[in-house]
Amino acid sequence: MSKVIKLNVIDRPKSDYTGGPSSLCPGCGHDQISGVIIQACWENGIEPSRIAKMSGIGCSSKTPAYFLGQSHGFNTVHGRMPSVTTGANMVNKDLVYLGVSGDGDSASIGIGQFIHAIRRNLNMVYIIENNGVYGLTKGQYSATVEKGSKKRKGAPNEQPPIDMCKLAINLGCGFVARSFSGAKKQLTSLMKAALSHNGMAVIDVISPCVTFANNDESYKSYGYVKTQSEELHGVDYIHHFQPMNEVDIPEGGFEDVELFDGSVLRLETLSTEYDYTDPTAAIAALHAAEVDKKHITGLLHHNTDMPTADEDQGLVDTPLCDLSEDMLRPSKERHEEIMARFRA
Amino acid sequence: MCIPEMDVSINDFVINVATANGTGSQSSNLILLNSMFEMGVPVSGKNLFPSNISGLPTWYIIRASDQGYQAPGDKTDIQVLMNADTWFKDIEKVESGSVIIFNENVKLPVERDDCLVFGLPMTKLARGINPKMAKMIANMYYVGVIQHLIGIDQVALEKAVNRQFKGKKSAVEVNLRAIEEGRKMAEEGITWDSPHAVEARQKKEGTFLIDGNEAAALGSIYGGVNMLSWYPITPSSSLAEGIIHWLPQLRETEDGMSTCAVVQAEDELAAAGMVLGAGWAGGRGMTCTSGPGISLMSEFIGLAYFAEVPGVIWDVNRVGPSTGLPTRTQQGDLNLLREASHGDTEHIVLIPGTVEECFEFGWRAFDYAERFQTLVFGFSDLDLGMNNWVCSGFEYPDEPIDRGKVVRSAEQMAAIENYGRYRDVDGDGIPYRTLPGSGLDPILYRGTGHDEDGIYSEDPEVYQKLMMRLKRKLFNARKHLPSPVIREETQKDVGIIYMGSMENSIQEIDDIIEETGLKVSQCRVRAVPLHPDIEAFIERHNRVIVLEINRDGQLYGVLRKELPINLVPKISSVAYSDGMPPRARIYADLILEVLKEGAQ
Ligand SMILES: Cc1ncc(C[n+]2csc(CCOP(=O)(O)OP(=O)(O)O)c2C)c(N)n1
Ligand code: SF4
């Protein structure tokens, strides 16, 4: 019996976007995120060879082995995925850079690189798989863990957290979202929108570590997130290639966020209005949520008026890695001119 | 006065100018250097500057030498005193019979009856020309005095002034006026005969002065650098700035689009990461730094070695350990570069000894990096990198760009039997690679253990085999790297093995030793891993000295490690470092001492 295989807009089956089998703990939030990455890249119809998957070190940073098996990737060193991505982006600006990192990777050892990649507006999707602990080194607290949160073993955490979304917004990042690994629909829409954004797109995804911090006193456990989080809006992603008459019009209020590639992220108003264009409103909302010991999820901030790191460079159209010798080495005639100038 | 009688020495003297940092004396010193150079006098100039922007003592040493000696020289013949802070110490160091030129406005005495002394109120005179710039212009007066003393040709001088101020009319006029005033006052006021003079020589056709950093910058541009990442650090910053300066002229299309990105990184960790990213994506990435930066980059350096990612890093060595003497010179980073990072690692290090080689290794470094799929270091130092050297011109690259074993099409891929990213299909230790974006055999590069297909592996045999292949790859690289420069005597008494900027002192050292009747051959190492010719050189000589500018004998250590064990007893280490560019006498004496200890 032949089965109909569903193809995406570039006629590829989803299996073209999957990776090797995961070796993470069963139930780990990071595996859910990998699933969403596969889904989002497939549905957006991105040619797998055009994607570069980048990561640092950690359980989260291992996951590029488990998705997009037909894409090149680089599992770099702890906390320094952004710089490697920067170098790659400079010589090949045509690739879609998709980075995954952990909260240890990004909020501690790599916080400097995280900050500077945002400052440069590096054109990439930056996913933080945030579990509040260092999973791979067996469950020490990370810098994103909330004050009062407690992992499975040991004392509760006493230090205030670094909120990576707050940080990114403060630095002027043009796309900042927070989601939850278990919120498949929301995360998929946000991921697709991030892939459609030109410039740095940060998604901080709460991703429970089932082995070290999935007890209810841990603010990043499945149980806690289910009861203590609030969506800022409903999110629905509309592909630029999708006929508009196929798109449902929501009953309540909504707002469309126009994305770089022509796609739209539709934000449906839930209980309260939220202005994603105002960075100070986002900071205030995050602050209030922290006081209430709650997570807020959705598109926190969007703004498109910054050039990307590669646009800033004024580079030739052809990716630098594809230039031929005559573009890379000054000609012999030019060389003689230069030497004559030195000798004058 | 009790001044010993002396013949006039022609083109054989040392000028030492003592000033404070930030007083603009560099222009005056370069004018002196350049005008002598214009006359065809073999000269070298060394800037001994402090780690400070303004106020601390600075010395500039100019040596004229018909023999072509470029080391700083053992003594000062003409001392210029401009700095109150070092005044008395500078006076004390001067030998009997030397010339002392001083700025009277410093208001300190010069009590040396045994010297030829001349003072001018330089600051006051300068104020008469331009009160705002008096501090700078004051320096031009000693140029005028020296011009008179040693007989610098006016045409050459004017050319040098024009060059220094890039033809800016007002600046050229003001400074020439001060120089002329100084010269005239010296003509009138100096009653004694100068013991030193310059005599014009046939200027070597086509030569010019340039520092090693600019030469390496140009070389990198000819090497097709696509991405420069850097974090400022003395003495490497001017290498990056050289690239930035030349890119618009040499690497932009007619419509002003660039073929090289420049990123000022947040630190050296990031700078190294960017180099790896560029190399991984198929571009030519480089960074330049000094010792502290290499220390920070080490983790990435190991990743590049293990994951086989090409890239270029220049280390312009300054004095370590730690922040050390940040504005002084040393060859103290060889060990660090050779084996940077944890675990078993080794790296290719190119060691230029001349500005011409800074240029050549600048472009070759990228070819080696892509050919051997590994990081390649350019190893220069402050002396070579920041001082001006006579250059005979840069030879246009005699080989096309070598992109190494990159599979770019499905046809190419099909022609390779049993492809695997880390499989040695050709038997030379170098595997093939594919680039992101190509869709050809994509893999996840990683710093973790991997098998021949790039898949994660902790298998003992897989790991061991991989490490042995990496070793083989670099061992095979030896014979492709720059071979040593050998100047050999027929009588094989003593061989000196040395590297890098020691080139500028070696001939003088050689001559001093040969005065004792020994014959000295020279072998300048230009790369590690060591070229097989070096081994042969040692075999041919009775005694071999390994000479270098550091404390521990790092090159000696490399030789001991890489040479066949039977050759090791033949080599002895002479290593010395005090932050100064190597003064020939010190090293020659140390060598003679070691030779006296007899063969072991
Ligand atoms: C330089 C360096 N220091 C320390 C480590 C050890 N280490 C590996 S992963 C990790 C923390 C990972 O935490 P996180 O980024 O949150 O990832 P998770 O495992 O929680 O997904 C640490 C400290 C390392 N690999 N490299
Ligand atoms: S230790 Fe935690 S983060 Fe790591 S794989 Fe297991 S559940 Fe996931």
Ligand SMILES: [Mg+2]
């Ligand atoms: Mg974590």
